[in-house]
Amino acid sequence: MDRVTAAAVFNRICELGSLSAASRALGISRPMVSRYLEEMEKWAGTRLLHRSSRRLTLTPAGEAILQKTRQLAVLSEAIEQETTQGIPAGTLRIACAHFTALHLVGPAIPDFLARYPALRIELDINNQPVSLIGERIDLAIRITDAPEPGAIARRLGECCSVLCASPDYLLQYGTPQTPGDLSEHNCLYYSRFAGQSWHFTTAAGEKVAVAVRGNFSAGISSLLCEAAIAHCGIAMVPEQEARQALAAGKLVRLLPDYEPQRIGIWGLYLSREHQSAALRLMLDELQTRLRD
Numbered sequence: 001m002d003r004v005t006a007a008a009v010f011n012r013i014c015e016l017g018s019l020s021a022a023s024r025a026l027g028i029s030r031p032m033v034s035r036y037l038e039e040m041e042k043w044a045g046t047r048l049l050h051r052s053s054r055r056l057t058l059t060p061a062g063e064a065i066l067q068k069t070r071q072l073a074v075l076s077e078a079i080e081q082e083t084t085q086g087i088p089a090g091t092l093r094i095a096c097a098h099f100t101a102l103h104l105v106g107p108a109i110p111d112f113l114a115r116y117p118a119l120r121i122e123l124d125i126n127n128q129p130v131s132l133i134g135e136r137i138d139l140a141i142r143i144t145d146a147p148e149p150g151a152i153a154r155r156l157g158e159c160c161s162v163l164c165a166s167p168d169y170l171l172q173y174g175t176p177q178t179p180g181d182l183s184e185h186n187c188l189y190y191s192r193f194a195g196q197s198w199h200f201t202t203a204a205g206e207k208v209a210v211a212v213r214g215n216f217s218a219g220i221s222s223l224l225c226e227a228a229i230a231h232c233g234i235a236m237v238p239e240q241e242a243r244q245a246l247a248a249g250k251l252v253r254l255l256p257d258y259e260p261q262r263i264g265i266w267g268l269y270l271s272r273e274h275q276s277a278a279l280r281l282m283l284d285e286l287q288t289r290l291r292d
Helices: 002-014 020-026 030-044 062-080 098-115 165-173 179-184 221-229 240-249 275-292
Strands: 047-053 056-058 091-094 119-125 139-143 152-159 161-165 187-190 197-202 208-213 216-218 233-237 257-259 263-269
Touching: 002 020, 002 030, 002 056, 002 062, 002 187, 020 030, 030 062, 047 091, 056 062, 091 098, 091 275, 098 119, 098 221, 098 240, 098 275, 139 197, 139 221, 152 275, 161 257, 179 197, 187 221, 208 275, 216 221, 221 240, 233 240, 263 275
Parallel strands: 091 119, 091 139, 187 216, 187 233
Antiparallel strands: 047 056, 139 263, 152 263, 161 233, 197 208, 197 257
């Protein structure tokens, strides 16, 4: 049997989670899907999937093989695109958090798909880091100071934050004049950052850090912004998240002489050598948009 086709069928089984679903998506019979899976396991020399009446799960060997068959699919697509003028096609799976989807990735998708109509994008919105192999993700967009060790990452831009509170909160509790004053306020913070400290840079380049505490934390920045608008406390949120509320006077920017630490926006993927045209183009698109 054709091993390249067997690898493609294996990828589809893993993507959809069942042999029957792969059969329907590929337009081939269920027994033929089983034969291609058997061919892949024969080629690999080991069992790739645990089968049960409810679901299929990858074995450890299956996870390793899936990474290689996905690279094979990228190579196959690249060869095919040599004869189709480099037009990206297929499915690009992107994972990111709620804020990133709403403000960074989502706005880029309509124009991108209009330019490349043969491409399909699946956006997985998850505020927890995902496994690129286990979740079959082509590109993960993360806002972090330190991508995990060993990750293949491309820096796409920076996330600028703003320190803000509602006028009513400030009227009742006072306006902080220095970062040190924040220790006396109810601070609304992002729950994924351990050891709650907020970091600033002065105009002279001096780094300042202050430990903060408060009665509300969340893993979604929009909730922190809404809580600040509702007079709950002082929040540090991405500037894009607070822009409308600042313009409307619902929030006030604090400590203008102290810039909140900028955090890198990274694109994480599986391989530098075997990238699909769609992945390369999407990375370029996001980097251009974030730079602008």
